[in-house]
Amino acid sequence: MVLAGFMGAGKSSVGRTVANRLGVGFLDTDVELERDTGRRIPDIFATDGEQAFRALEAATVTRVLDEFDGVVALGGGSVTVPAIRAALAGHHLVYLRVSPAAGFARVAGSDRPLLAGDDPRGTYAALLHERAALYDTLAAATVDADQSVADVVEAVLATLETGPSARKDDPS
Ligand SMILES: Nc1ncnc2c1ncn2[C@@H]1O[C@H](COP(=O)(O)OP(=O)(O)O)[C@@H](O)[C@H]1O
């Protein structure tokens, strides 16, 4: 299972609990990227820029999707990278959909480099709006991430039970 969604949706926090509940491992691709490069994400953005970060992100995320079988939390911008979108095919992608108000309240004051400018609230809302269609297109299921962490966890787990054979109108 792969968790996608914007910054503050709860991918990193929810993913670990979902993995524990399923009895499988958990990887956060941002943590993996920092391990792979030996650098911190804010430093990569500040020194080399966003494009360089996306190239490193493509390398780490495609490796993780290829090698790892548990629950994976992506970074919020992973879906903007074509090589990552291609690698997501065949994975159960759950979109944690957060509203601008709830999501921004969670990440305001954090060290996320894309929110380091003069108007972090406006940037947050604009970037979320810009990416929403990408998350929608890639998702096998969507969960309301404005809920409590516990409720998001339950909703994410429930997406595994709604395959084609569980449909109410399925005669089989
Ligand atoms: N459903 C939630 N309700 C309240 N706070 C949350 C929720 N999900 C995550 N958080 C908090 O919001 C912050 C960002 O969560 P995180 O899991 O890092 O999000 P993401 O990885 O999607 O950017 C953390 O401080 C986390 O504890």
Ligand SMILES: O=C(O)C1=C[C@@H](OP(=O)(O)O)[C@@H](O)[C@H](O)C1
């Ligand atoms: O939305 C983005 O482009 C980013 C989201 C971050 O991850 P989270 O979504 O886990 O905050 C991290 O990958 C980086 O700061 C870029």
Ligand SMILES: [Mg+2]
């Ligand atoms: Mg995260």
